[in-house]
Amino acid sequence: MPQPDPRGLLALAYEQARRGLAEGGVPIGAALVDADGAVLGAGCNGNVQHGDFLLHAETVAIGDAGALSDYAGTTLVTTMTPCWYCSGLVRFLGIGAVVVGDSESWSDEALDWLESAGVATTRLHDRACVDIFADWLATNPDVWSTLPSSAGGRKDGPG
Ligand SMILES: [Zn+2]
DSSP states (O other): OOOOOHHHHHHHHHHHHHHHHHTTSOOOEEEEEOTTOOEEEEEEOOHHHHSOTTOOHHHHHHHHTOOOSOOTTOEEEEEEOOOHHHHHHHHHHTOOEEEEEEOSSBOOHHHHHHHHTTOEEEEOOOHHHHHHHHHHHHHOHHHHHTSOOOTTOBTTSOO
């Protein structure tokens, strides 16, 4: 079965990241799509807006889809490489594929772990996904410092 165009899927996640930014939140977006690329759920990081550090874009998008009977044919697309928390949920549900915009800025060891477990992973090395978060972080380091993040942390600096 042909897979949906990864770039087209990433546009869905990026749109969510932009929405999060407009809401004053952390600009990370995600969507869960079916085998045809139809959106099952979408969402953005809600740490700031909802004061809940567990609201990652991926978990929000997966939750937005509601409970499914089978996740094997679904793809999770996210603007930033998934953390261990979100990657654990991918394994827990048996999501079949993950598409990532920015796997450069942060440790992608959890993505490697998904790949080794048989999850189809696609790294798009998308500049816009890198920039939207980097630009936000540059002006909101105090906000980010209050949020737990993956132990691997940033590739280009201290975690
Ligand atoms: Zn996460």
